[in-house]
Amino acid sequence: MEVTAAANGREALTSILENPPDLVLSDVMMPVMDGFALLKEIRANPPTATLPVILLSARAGEESCVEGVGAGADDYLVKPFSARELLARVSAHLKMSCLRRESLEALGRANADLRRVNEDLNQFAYSASHDLQEPLRNIAIFGQLLQRKFRQTEDEEINEFLGFMVEGASRMETLLRDLLAYTQIASTASAPGYTDANIALRHALESLQAAIAESGAEIVADELPITLPVDGIRLHQLFQNLIGNALKYRDPHRPARVRVAVERRGSRWQFVVEDNGIGIAPEYHQRVFGLFKRLHSVDRYSGTGIGLAIAQKIVQRYGGEIWVESDLGKGAAFYFTLPAGEP
């Protein structure tokens, strides 16, 4: 251990800032700048803020000890103390500060790695879906041109095969567009401010106008919170995906009904979009939120399986949760929570 001595707080501070030590052992009563003032300066200065400081004082009693620790000292030794006790405490605090520094560094590195990996992944998904569209477009167009060329052919298989090819290309185009939309939820920054959930719902219903008219569904909604700290476009998208699903998976044997309700749960709002549709068997309750996961063939229900994945991503972005309660033939209730955070 190498020890540097300073005659008062001011001198000590200069020396600490010039050449930061691993630990500071300071008397409380000193001329020019006392131990408490020195401690305050050390804590106020970011590079030295976590430096272990042990105060030494003749002022006995629990009071002054509490005062020292309260001011940010790591430990407080009352004179007289034995050399062994001092050494033991110094080495314990050195060890602790070393561990603290190491774990902070490790945490910082892990966080940076995680952020980088996440950004890379997002960038990868974005450019993949973007760049793949171009060659795909050519497959689609030249498939269509071949269809025209072979329109008169006797060989029915040629047209059947070309049909599969053109359909496949068109489906992949939709998948890529959806993937792009999915990655953009993470990359676009949220607009600050508050959203009136009633307006977001109204916009969602306007976007779904055709589907609502076609299904003849009855949609009822609670009075929703008017100051949700979430992006209005995302909330619109969330309602649209959930209500859109409710309409799409309606039960053909009864008139479709969708209910949007909300309930305050502590610091969050818990929303529910409930329908009387075909329902989801419990073993699929997790799976339905997976990216491009579908429970039905494309022929029965169109779509790529992106809607609930996007819904989940939106909710999770605001630290909320989303889940489904449902059973086959008994309708489905999609719950999600969002922060309340009144202005």
Place this chain on the structure above:
Amino acid sequence: MQGELVILLAEDNRADVYLVRSSLKKHGIVHQLIVAEDGEDAIRLIEGVVSGTLDVGLVLLDLNLPKKSGREVLQRLRDNRSVTTVPVIVITSSDSQTERVEMIDLGAQAYFRKPSRFEEFMQLGELVKQVVARN
């Protein structure tokens, strides 16, 4: 449209060159098509237009080009705007509103998103006619 129009097409994708050619033909646009396969090639040809050794009536510019991007080519054209007023139609696979605005700001006359249906792609010829008529 009087006389033969010289069109500079900056496009590295041969399939798209074919489609552009088809759409021009379909709309009866009599043209001579000069194809630049990368951004540098396109800039070199544009320098020719600026110096007066090449006469081009229209530039069809893909944005995703090798070597130099279509954006850089457009910037180069804009820098020379005092010398050349040749109209530019940006053609691209991407579907971005910001990009569209940006390209128009950079001086493009029109923005054509390459569609994945043949008939829609053929509408490029119509757009070419409109842009040429305007200039």
